[in-house]
Amino acid sequence: GDSVTQMEGPVTLSEEAFLTINCTYTATGYPSLFWYVQYPGEGLQLLLKATKADDKGSNKGFEATYRKETTSFHLEKGSVQVSDSAVYFCALRSISNYQLIWGAGTKLIIKP
Amino acid sequence: ETGVTQSPTHLIKTRGQQVTLRCSSQSGHNTVSWYQQALGQGPQFIFQYYREEENGRGNFPPRFSGLQFPNYSSELNVNALELDDSALYLCASSSKDLLQETQYFGPGTRLLVL
Numbered sequence: 647g648d649s650v651t652q653m654e655g656p657v658t659l660s661e662e663a664f665l666t667i668n669c670t671y672t673a674t675g676y677p678s679l680f681w682y683v684q685y686p687g688e689g690l691q692l693l694l695k696a697t698k699a700d701d702k703g704s705n706k707g708f709e710a711t712y713r714k715e716t717t718s719f720h721l722e723k724g725s726v727q728v729s730d731s732a733v734y735f736c737a738l739r740s741i742s743n744y745q746l747i748w749g750a751g752t753k754l755i756i757k758p
Numbered sequence: 759e760t761g762v763t764q765s766p767t768h769l770i771k772t773r774g775q776q777v778t779l780r781c782s783s784q785s786g787h788n789t790v791s792w793y794q795q796a797l798g799q800g801p802q803f804i805f806q807y808y809r810e811e812e813n814g815r816g817n818f819p820p821r822f823s824g825l826q827f828p829n830y831s832s833e834l835n836v837n838a839l840e841l842d843d844s845a846l847y848l849c850a851s852s853s854k855d856l857l858q859e860t861q862y863f864g865p866g867t868r869l870l871v872l
Binding site: 650680682688689690691692695735737745746747748749750751 | 806864866
Protein backbone atom coordinates (compact mmCIF):
# COMPACT_ATOMS: atom_id res chain seq x y z
CA GLY A 647 0.00 0.00 0.00
CA ASP A 648 0.88 3.66 -0.07
CA SER A 649 3.45 4.87 2.44
CA VAL A 650 5.59 7.85 3.39
CA THR A 651 9.05 7.74 4.93
CA GLN A 652 10.70 10.82 6.37
CA MET A 653 13.97 11.33 8.16
CA GLU A 654 14.01 10.69 11.86
CA GLY A 655 14.48 13.51 14.25
CA PRO A 656 15.13 15.45 16.15
CA VAL A 657 17.01 17.70 13.80
CA THR A 658 18.88 20.40 15.68
CA LEU A 659 20.21 23.44 13.83
CA SER A 660 21.48 26.89 14.66
CA GLU A 661 19.54 29.94 13.58
CA GLU A 662 20.15 30.94 9.93
CA ALA A 663 21.32 27.43 9.01
CA PHE A 664 20.09 25.64 5.87
CA LEU A 665 17.41 23.05 6.43
CA THR A 666 16.61 19.86 4.57
CA ILE A 667 14.11 17.30 5.80
CA ASN A 668 13.95 14.27 3.54
CA CYS A 669 10.69 12.65 2.51
CA THR A 670 10.19 9.74 0.12
CA TYR A 671 7.00 7.95 -0.79
CA THR A 672 5.58 4.78 -2.28
CA ALA A 673 2.25 5.14 -4.00
CA THR A 674 0.04 3.95 -6.82
CA GLY A 675 -0.15 6.52 -9.56
CA TYR A 676 0.72 10.13 -8.92
CA PRO A 677 -0.54 11.28 -5.56
CA SER A 678 -0.61 14.84 -4.31
CA LEU A 679 2.07 15.59 -1.74
CA PHE A 680 1.93 17.80 1.33
CA TRP A 681 4.00 19.17 4.16
CA TYR A 682 2.17 19.98 7.36
CA VAL A 683 3.63 21.63 10.46
CA GLN A 684 2.58 21.12 14.07
CA TYR A 685 3.70 23.72 16.58
CA PRO A 686 3.83 22.71 20.26
CA GLY A 687 0.35 22.21 21.66
CA GLU A 688 -1.38 23.01 18.38
CA GLY A 689 -3.08 21.18 15.54
CA LEU A 690 -1.72 20.54 12.06
CA GLN A 691 -1.28 23.41 9.64
CA LEU A 692 -0.76 23.02 5.92
CA LEU A 693 2.68 24.37 5.03
CA LEU A 694 2.84 23.65 1.30
CA LYS A 695 1.69 21.19 -1.32
CA ALA A 696 2.37 19.96 -4.86
CA THR A 697 -0.11 18.14 -7.04
CA LYS A 698 1.96 16.91 -9.99
CA ALA A 699 5.49 16.01 -10.97
CA ASP A 700 8.02 18.87 -11.01
CA ASP A 701 5.63 21.17 -9.14
CA LYS A 702 7.29 23.24 -6.45
CA GLY A 703 5.32 24.15 -3.37
CA SER A 704 6.48 27.10 -1.31
CA ASN A 705 5.38 29.06 1.74
CA LYS A 706 7.06 31.10 4.49
CA GLY A 707 10.47 30.52 2.92
CA PHE A 708 10.02 26.75 2.80
CA GLU A 709 10.12 24.88 -0.51
CA ALA A 710 9.62 21.33 -1.72
CA THR A 711 9.70 19.93 -5.25
CA TYR A 712 7.69 16.89 -6.39
CA ARG A 713 10.30 14.54 -7.86
CA LYS A 714 8.62 11.62 -9.60
CA GLU A 715 11.86 9.99 -10.69
CA THR A 716 13.12 9.70 -7.11
CA THR A 717 9.65 9.57 -5.48
CA SER A 718 10.71 12.35 -3.15
CA PHE A 719 9.38 15.61 -1.74
CA HIS A 720 12.18 17.00 0.42
CA LEU A 721 11.50 20.11 2.49
CA GLU A 722 14.09 22.91 2.36
CA LYS A 723 14.59 26.35 3.83
CA GLY A 724 17.56 28.58 3.25
CA SER A 725 17.75 30.25 6.67
CA VAL A 726 15.81 28.87 9.62
CA GLN A 727 14.58 30.85 12.59
CA VAL A 728 13.89 29.87 16.19
CA SER A 729 10.17 30.23 15.42
CA ASP A 730 10.46 27.36 12.90
CA SER A 731 10.89 24.91 15.76
CA ALA A 732 8.05 22.42 15.36
CA VAL A 733 7.26 18.93 14.12
CA TYR A 734 7.05 18.62 10.33
CA PHE A 735 4.96 15.93 8.65
CA CYS A 736 5.16 14.78 5.06
CA ALA A 737 1.96 13.29 3.67
CA LEU A 738 0.46 12.04 0.44
CA ARG A 739 -3.14 11.92 -0.69
CA SER A 740 -4.09 8.51 -1.98
CA ILE A 741 -5.55 8.65 -5.49
CA SER A 742 -8.10 6.00 -4.54
CA ASN A 743 -9.76 8.19 -1.90
CA TYR A 744 -9.12 11.37 0.05
CA GLN A 745 -7.19 9.58 2.75
CA LEU A 746 -3.94 11.21 3.79
CA ILE A 747 -1.02 8.86 4.41
CA TRP A 748 1.49 10.35 6.84
CA GLY A 749 5.12 10.07 7.69
CA ALA A 750 6.09 9.74 11.34
CA GLY A 751 7.09 13.39 11.63
CA THR A 752 10.44 15.11 12.10
CA LYS A 753 10.98 17.29 15.11
CA LEU A 754 13.00 20.41 14.27
CA ILE A 755 14.80 22.32 17.00
CA ILE A 756 16.39 25.66 16.15
CA LYS A 757 18.83 27.12 18.64
CA PRO A 758 19.55 30.85 18.81
CA GLU B 759 -14.51 32.23 6.85
CA THR B 760 -14.82 30.00 9.93
CA GLY B 761 -12.12 27.41 10.43
CA VAL B 762 -12.44 23.85 11.67
CA THR B 763 -13.41 23.63 15.33
CA GLN B 764 -13.42 20.65 17.66
CA SER B 765 -14.85 20.00 21.10
CA PRO B 766 -13.98 19.30 23.77
CA THR B 767 -10.30 20.26 23.81
CA HIS B 768 -9.41 17.75 26.50
CA LEU B 769 -11.18 14.73 27.93
CA ILE B 770 -10.41 12.12 30.58
CA LYS B 771 -12.29 8.81 30.57
CA THR B 772 -11.85 5.43 32.18
CA ARG B 773 -11.45 2.11 30.44
CA GLY B 774 -14.74 0.68 29.17
CA GLN B 775 -16.50 4.02 28.91
CA GLN B 776 -17.82 5.60 25.73
CA VAL B 777 -16.86 8.99 24.30
CA THR B 778 -18.22 11.36 21.65
CA LEU B 779 -16.01 13.95 19.98
CA ARG B 780 -17.38 16.72 17.80
CA CYS B 781 -16.16 18.62 14.79
CA SER B 782 -17.51 21.57 12.84
CA SER B 783 -16.16 21.75 9.32
CA GLN B 784 -14.91 24.84 7.57
CA SER B 785 -17.54 26.87 5.76
CA GLY B 786 -18.18 25.48 2.27
CA HIS B 787 -16.68 22.05 3.00
CA ASN B 788 -18.74 18.86 2.78
CA THR B 789 -16.15 16.23 3.65
CA VAL B 790 -14.83 15.43 7.11
CA SER B 791 -11.96 13.07 7.92
CA TRP B 792 -10.97 11.83 11.36
CA TYR B 793 -7.46 10.89 12.44
CA GLN B 794 -5.89 9.47 15.58
CA GLN B 795 -2.45 10.78 16.51
CA ALA B 796 -0.62 8.91 19.24
CA LEU B 797 2.11 10.75 21.08
CA GLY B 798 5.22 11.15 18.94
CA GLN B 799 3.64 9.61 15.86
CA GLY B 800 1.99 10.72 12.65
CA PRO B 801 -1.79 10.73 12.33
CA GLN B 802 -3.59 7.52 11.41
CA PHE B 803 -6.71 7.70 9.24
CA ILE B 804 -9.86 6.50 11.01
CA PHE B 805 -12.60 7.27 8.48
CA GLN B 806 -14.07 9.92 6.23
CA TYR B 807 -17.60 11.21 5.75
CA TYR B 808 -18.88 12.78 2.55
CA ARG B 809 -22.44 14.11 2.36
CA GLU B 810 -23.45 12.17 5.48
CA GLU B 811 -22.14 8.80 4.26
CA GLU B 812 -18.98 6.98 5.33
CA ASN B 813 -16.60 7.24 2.40
CA GLY B 814 -13.54 5.29 3.42
CA ARG B 815 -12.22 3.68 6.57
CA GLY B 816 -8.79 2.95 7.96
CA ASN B 817 -7.69 0.01 10.06
CA PHE B 818 -9.79 0.74 13.13
CA PRO B 819 -12.27 -1.63 14.84
CA PRO B 820 -16.05 -1.15 14.64
CA ARG B 821 -16.15 0.37 18.11
CA PHE B 822 -14.94 3.51 16.32
CA SER B 823 -17.99 4.94 14.58
CA GLY B 824 -19.08 8.27 13.25
CA LEU B 825 -21.81 10.48 11.94
CA GLN B 826 -22.05 13.45 9.66
CA PHE B 827 -24.99 15.82 9.91
CA PRO B 828 -26.81 17.82 7.20
CA ASN B 829 -24.75 20.89 8.11
CA TYR B 830 -21.63 18.72 7.53
CA SER B 831 -20.53 18.77 11.14
CA SER B 832 -19.43 15.39 12.42
CA GLU B 833 -19.09 13.19 15.47
CA LEU B 834 -16.61 10.48 16.31
CA ASN B 835 -17.84 7.89 18.81
CA VAL B 836 -15.61 5.40 20.53
CA ASN B 837 -17.16 2.59 22.60
CA ALA B 838 -15.51 0.33 25.17
CA LEU B 839 -12.52 2.61 25.56
CA GLU B 840 -9.10 1.01 25.91
CA LEU B 841 -5.92 2.49 27.35
CA ASP B 842 -4.38 2.56 23.85
CA ASP B 843 -7.15 4.89 22.69
CA SER B 844 -5.37 7.71 24.53
CA ALA B 845 -4.33 10.08 21.75
CA LEU B 846 -4.99 13.36 20.00
CA TYR B 847 -8.03 13.04 17.73
CA LEU B 848 -7.95 15.31 14.73
CA CYS B 849 -10.73 16.31 12.43
CA ALA B 850 -10.07 17.71 8.95
CA SER B 851 -12.48 19.19 6.44
CA SER B 852 -12.29 19.51 2.68
CA SER B 853 -14.59 19.73 -0.31
CA LYS B 854 -14.76 16.96 -2.88
CA ASP B 855 -17.31 18.77 -5.00
CA LEU B 856 -14.99 21.71 -5.47
CA LEU B 857 -12.03 19.34 -5.94
CA GLN B 858 -10.37 21.07 -3.02
CA GLU B 859 -8.31 18.18 -1.91
CA THR B 860 -6.42 20.06 0.74
CA GLN B 861 -7.58 19.07 4.19
CA TYR B 862 -7.76 21.73 6.87
CA PHE B 863 -7.36 20.56 10.44
CA GLY B 864 -8.94 21.51 13.69
CA PRO B 865 -6.89 21.89 16.88
CA GLY B 866 -7.78 18.38 18.03
CA THR B 867 -9.26 16.74 21.10
CA ARG B 868 -6.79 15.17 23.50
CA LEU B 869 -8.28 12.03 25.04
CA LEU B 870 -6.76 10.31 28.04
CA VAL B 871 -8.08 6.89 29.02
CA LEU B 872 -7.24 5.76 32.55
